[in-house]
Amino acid sequence: MLDRLNQAMEHIEDRLDQSIDVAELAHIAVTSEYHLRRMFSALAGMPLSEYIRRRRLTVAGAEVLAGDRTLLEIAVRYGYGSGEAFARAFRTVHGVGPGEARRTGCALVSQPRLTFRLTVEGSSSMRYRVVDRPDFTVVGLKARVPLVHVGPNQAIIDFVRGIEPQSRELLEKLSDQEPHGIVAVCDDLDPSRAEGTELDYYQGVITSSAAPDGMSVLPVGAGTWAVFTTSGPAPQAIQELWRDVFTQWFPSNPYRSRPGPEILRTRLSPGGTEADAELWLPVEREQG
Numbered sequence: 001m002l003d004r005l006n007q008a009m010e011h012i013e014d015r016l017d018q019s020i021d022v023a024e025l026a027h028i029a030v031t032s033e034y035h036l037r038r039m040f041s042a043l044a045g046m047p048l049s050e051y052i053r054r055r056r057l058t059v060a061g062a063e064v065l066a067g068d069r070t071l072l073e074i075a076v077r078y079g080y081g082s083g084e085a086f087a088r089a090f091r092t093v094h095g096v097g098p099g100e101a102r103r104t105g106c107a108l109v110s111q112p113r114l115t116f117r118l119t120v121e122g123s124s125s126m127r128y129r130v131v132d133r134p135d136f137t138v139v140g141l142k143a144r145v146p147l148v149h150v151g152p153n154q155a156i157i158d159f160v161r162g163i164e165p166q167s168r169e170l171l172e173k174l175s176d177q178e179p180h181g182i183v184a185v186c187d188d189l190d191p192s193r194a195e196g197t198e199l200d201y202y203q204g205v206i207t208s209s210a211a212p213d214g215m216s217v218l219p220v221g222a223g224t225w226a227v228f229t230t231s232g233p234a235p236q237a238i239q240e241l242w243r244d245v246f247t248q249w250f251p252s253n254p255y256r257s258r259p260g261p262e263i264l265r266t267r268l269s270p271g272g273t274e275a276d277a278e279l280w281l282p283v284e285r286e287q288g
Contacts, residue, residue: 001251002116004029005039009114016056017077022048031286035256037191042246044114045149047192054111057093061108064090064098071098128228128249130283138185138218138261139211140171140204147189147197156201163203170212175205179227179265179278187218187261202261220261226283234268234275241279255283 008025025048026033040048060078063069069077075086090098094108101108141163145155171182182205190197202218211217228249230241250256260282267276 041193047194142216174207177206228279
């Protein structure tokens with residue numbers, strides 16, 4: 001998988017001054033467009049679209065400083081419809097406009113080319129299972145929250161803290177399918193997975209019961225799920241599980257992520273310092 005992903009990165013480099021079709025990148029990587037975006041975001045820590053934009057403006061920055069082309073020629077070459085649009089994008093990445101950069105020769109920001117490598121650390125094995133599930137239903141309380149890549153998500157923290165104890169007790173009683181108990185469910189994420197884009201976040205349960213008044217329902221279609229488990233210090237163990245799934249498990253196994261909700265079941269120790277976690281991700285087998 002990583003070799004094919006690196007071939008897609010090379011394709012980006014060859015077409016920085018042309019249109020880049022994500023569907024074509026997915027074809028080169030021999031995977032789906034959905035999985036390519038998901039995999040890239042997890043490995044690189046930024047959306048694929050943001051990486052392409054930063055690489056274009058890195059190369060464009062070098063041309064601005066070189067002074068061989070006019071600023072408008074550079075803008076058009078790298079896909080901007082006007083000098084103003086190019087200047088705005090340039091300033092967002094480099095902190096200065098292209099005209100000022102050319103006049104002063106100031107230092108610019110560089111987005112390095114990315115190359116992906118699999119690093120094997122230690123000899124521990126990841127605990128997982130793959131299960132086929134018929135369709136099921138999530139019932140619970142829902143909030144629309146922003147996506148946060150690093151650090152706590154205050155919107156989620158405030159939402160969970162605001163749930164009444166009696167609502168949690170009611171949900172616990174409704175749980176009758178695995179993963180059992182109250183779970184965190186993320187759904188309807190923006191394909192770019194860019195910082196600040198919004199998603200539906202549920203505190204809910206998997207149940208065959210009807211939803212009580214005031215609660216939301218999320219129907220989930222039948223499909224295959226990869227289920228990962230971990231135990232350790234909170235929240236590090238959970239954060240490391242997400243990292244290891246995308247940096248180790250997906251590159252080493254014949255599966256790719258598919259559209260669908262992502263489900264996390266967490267049980268904390270009485271002091272809140274240790275966690276047992278179970279992560280459910282929708283997957284499908286890679287073709288070929």
